[in-house]
Amino acid sequence: MKSLNGLYQSGDWKGEKHVPVIHAPESVKAGEEVEVKVVIGEEIPHPNTLEHYISWIKVYYHPEGAKFPVEIGNYDFSAHGESDLLTEPYIVTRFKANKPGTILASSYCNIHGLWENSVELKVEG
Ligand SMILES: [Fe+2]
Numbered sequence: 664m665k666s667l668n669g670l671y672q673s674g675d676w677k678g679e680k681h682v683p684v685i686h687a688p689e690s691v692k693a694g695e696e697v698e699v700k701v702v703i704g705e706e707i708p709h710p711n712t713l714e715h716y717i718s719w720i721k722v723y724y725h726p727e728g729a730k731f732p733v734e735i736g737n738y739d740f741s742a743h744g745e746s747d748l749l750t751e752p753y754i755v756t757r758f759k760a761n762k763p764g765t766i767l768a769s770s771y772c773n774i775h776g777l778w779e780n781s782v783e784l785k786v787e788g
Pocket residue numbers: 681709715716772773774775
């Protein structure tokens with residue numbers, strides 16, 4: 664069976680415009696709100712035209728020691744192209760965590776496929 668794992672691309676977002684850039688604090692207190700911003704093309708802008716655009720971003724949290732990640736949000740830019748409107752691949756969300764873990768983001772370019780990135784979050788009890 665083929666796996667999606669091998670189809671996700673990544674790299675240094677400073678040199679590759681498709682890699683989701685994740686802005687989040689390095690450390691929070693248990694139960695404190697964590698604000699996460701995810702942007703595609705922060706250093707090198709990604710084309711944002713009718714024919715070439717970012718279709719969606721997803722954000723997950725994988726608490727340390729947990730078997731599965733939690734999907735924090737799924738952001739579909741489904742209005743892209745409606746009435747000449749172009750959506751921007753930029754989202755902000757918040758969540759509260761009690762355990763340290765990994766914030767993961769994935770995204771999809773309609774021409775260049777699947778991309779991912781992650782950052783660690785320390786949670787102090
Ligand atoms: Fe692209």
